Amino acid sequence: MKKKRILIVSVIFILIICIVAAVFIVKNRNRSTSNTMYTYSNVNPEYNYSEDNVFYFDDSGILHLIDTVSGKDIVYCDKPNCTHEGYSRTNQNPSCPAAFYGLSKAGAVIYNDHLYFIGNMSDEDMTIQYLYVMDSNGENRKKTAKLENVQHVRAVLYRDNYVIGAYSNRVELNDEGQIINDDKPEAGIFVIDLDNYKVYMSDKITSEQANIMDIYYEDGAVYYSTVRFGDDVTELMIEEGATADAESFAYDNMLNGIYQYDIADEKTTCLTEIDHINNLRLLDGDGYYSSKDGYFVFDTESRQTRQLPIDADGKTQYGPLKKSGDFLYYALSEENSDEVTYYRLKDDKSEELMKLSTEKAFGIENICGQSVYVNYTDDEGEFSLGVISLDNLNKGNFNPRKLRCYNEE
Numbered sequence: 001m002k003k004k005r006i007l008i009v010s011v012i013f014i015l016i017i018c019i020v021a022a023v024f025i026v027k028n029r030n031r032s033t034s035n036t037m038y039t040y041s042n043v044n045p046e047y048n049y050s051e052d053n054v055f056y057f058d059d060s061g062i063l064h065l066i067d068t069v070s071g072k073d074i075v076y077c078d079k080p081n082c083t084h085e086g087y088s089r090t091n092q093n094p095s096c097p098a099a100f101y102g103l104s105k106a107g108a109v110i111y112n113d114h115l116y117f118i119g120n121m122s123d124e125d126m127t128i129q130y131l132y133v134m135d136s137n138g139e140n141r142k143k144t145a146k147l148e149n150v151q152h153v154r155a156v157l158y159r160d161n162y163v164i165g166a167y168s169n170r171v172e173l174n175d176e177g178q179i180i181n182d183d184k185p186e187a188g189i190f191v192i193d194l195d196n197y198k199v200y201m202s203d204k205i206t207s208e209q210a211n212i213m214d215i216y217y218e219d220g221a222v223y224y225s226t227v228r229f230g231d232d233v234t235e236l237m238i239e240e241g242a243t244a245d246a247e248s249f250a251y252d253n254m255l256n257g258i259y260q261y262d263i264a265d266e267k268t269t270c271l272t273e274i275d276h277i278n279n280l281r282l283l284d285g286d287g288y289y290s291s292k293d294g295y296f297v298f299d300t301e302s303r304q305t306r307q308l309p310i311d312a313d314g315k316t317q318y319g320p321l322k323k324s325g326d327f328l329y330y331a332l333s334e335e336n337s338d339e340v341t342y343y344r345l346k347d348d349k350s351e352e353l354m355k356l357s358t359e360k361a362f363g364i365e366n367i368c369g370q371s372v373y374v375n376y377t378d379d380e381g382e383f384s385l386g387v388i389s390l391d392n393l394n395k396g397n398f399n400p401r402k403l404r405c406y407n408e409e
Contacts, residue, residue: 038109039366040155042214042320045106048156051369054385054403055108060086063098063108063138066403068371068387073404076115078137097138104129107156107165110136112194118153118165125177126151131163131192145197147190159217162263163192166212166224183235185210189224191263202261203268207231208238209254214282220264223271223300225282226257230275256280258287258300271300283323290317295330309348319363324390329364344394354396362386362398374400382407 038055041047046057054066055076062084063076075084077098085091087101094101100108102119103126109116115134120126122143131145151169158164166189172181187210191200202222204210208229216223229238233253241249257273258280272287274280277296280289287298288308295308308328315332318340322329328345340361342353356362362376370390378384384407386400 036110037368038111038158039368040106040157040215041365042155043365045104045154045156046108048107048109049366049368049371049373050109051371054373056404057100057105057108061099061101061105062086062096063100068401068403071387071401071403076138097134097141104151104153106153107131107158107163109156109158111158112161116158116163118147118156118163125173126171127169127173129153129167131197145192145199147192147199150190154212155215157215157217160220161194162217163190163194164215164217164222165190165192166215168211185228187212187226187228189215189222189261191222191261200261200263200266202259205257205259208233208235213280216282216285218285220262222261222263223282223285224259224261225280225287226259227280228255228257229253230255251276251278256287256289258282258298260300271303272298272305274298279317279320281321283321283328288321288323288328308345310343310345310350318361322364322367324367329367329393331361331363333358333361342393342396353393354398356398360398362400373403375406376400378402378405 036050038048038050048055052068054068056064058064064073065076066073075098077084077096079097082096084096084098085094086099087094100117100119100121102121105119107116107118113136115136115138117132118129120129127149129147129150130143132141133144134141149169150167152167154166154168156163156165168187170185171179172184174180185208186204186206188204189202189212205226205228210228211226212224213227214225230253255273255275256277258271260269260271277289277291280287285300289296294312295310296305297308298305310330312332315334318331318333326346331340331342333340338358339355340358341355343350344353362374365373365375367390372388372390372393374386374388376384376386382405384405385403387403388398388400
């Protein structure tokens with residue numbers, strides 16, 4: 001009888017272990033759910049890119065989807081006979097599921113078979129944003145997580161069942177929603193756990209022109225780059241400096257930082273803060289930048305800085321630095337030249353890809369898998385968004401498929 005009891009207890013114990021293990025596996029599988037990877041735009045948070053398509057809002061707040069392969073631009077609505085009318089004083093409750101509104105609109109992408117969006121489509125004050133969750137066709141819109149004291153959302157990523165965003169604030173409101181201070185700059189990041197909609201907030205950075213420039217997620221940590229003026233720089237000094245020589249004033253007085261936010265520990269760590277540099281960009285988690293001494297990369301894991309073998313003497317960087325895999329892509333224009341030269345760098349070796357006249361030159365907006373999104377001026381003189389393949393970029397072929405004209409905005 002005693003042996004039988006021991007056997008029963010053992011079986012129950014094994015069952016409990018199996019159940020716990022199953023729950024753990026399911027939870028971790030949810031954390032690594034395979035999804036289309038969207039990347040935000042550094043220029044406009046209303047644009048989000050993946051290898052296969054682009055989501056963006058038009059001037060009426062209507063969500064569009066561009067198919068990268070065909071170039072077809074469609075309103076993201078499948079309602080028959082819908083007029084796709086956006087929000088206005090005469091249409092304060094749009095029936096079109098592609099209609100969004102609010103002072104800040106960001107993060108509209110498909111993730112986990114749902115459409116997500118961050119903004120405020122209610123009568124609450126400008127310091128509150130919400131995460132909205134919808135069916136994949138935009139129907140059945142619901143508010144979920146509430147973001148307090150968040151005014152302008154600058155970038156959003158969906159990774160590992162988290163929503164990661166960067167924001168900046170500029171004004172302070174009283175309890176009645178009235179502006180009591182129109183110069184209170186601060187910035188930070190937020191994280192929303194999609195399992196339970198819990199909101200995490202990093203420490204804020206403050207001082208004049210405080211902003212988050214890039215965000216990156218890896219293994220439960222968020223890395224982000226910041227820019228701000230030093231604490232001793234006043235708004236009046238900035239106005240005077242901008243009038244005299246804005247570029248030199250910014251170079252001499254702005255501080256660029258790289259921070260890490262550990263989600264589980266809710267801990268913010270400053271990894272480095274650098275002055276007298278240009279164009280700090282967070283690429284695959286590491287900080288790339290230029291200064292009067294050359295080009296450098298700050299490794300966030302080792303916290304070491306090394307110089308990159310890029311010969312930029314007498315040259316000006318054209319467009320932003322971008323990465324794909326182990327390759328760093330950059331473009332330079334020489335003084336008194338009407339050409340732009342494009343390169344890629346790997347293992348400290350640069351390879352020239354192509355030369356284009358400044359009239360035909362392009363800037364890389366995003367690289368998503370095999371799709372390279374570019375900003376360029378087309379043959380009709382229209383500033384446009386286009387796409388080329390990564391293979392063609394590496395072969396030095398620039399024949400973009402036009403996706404949309406920015407001049408229409």
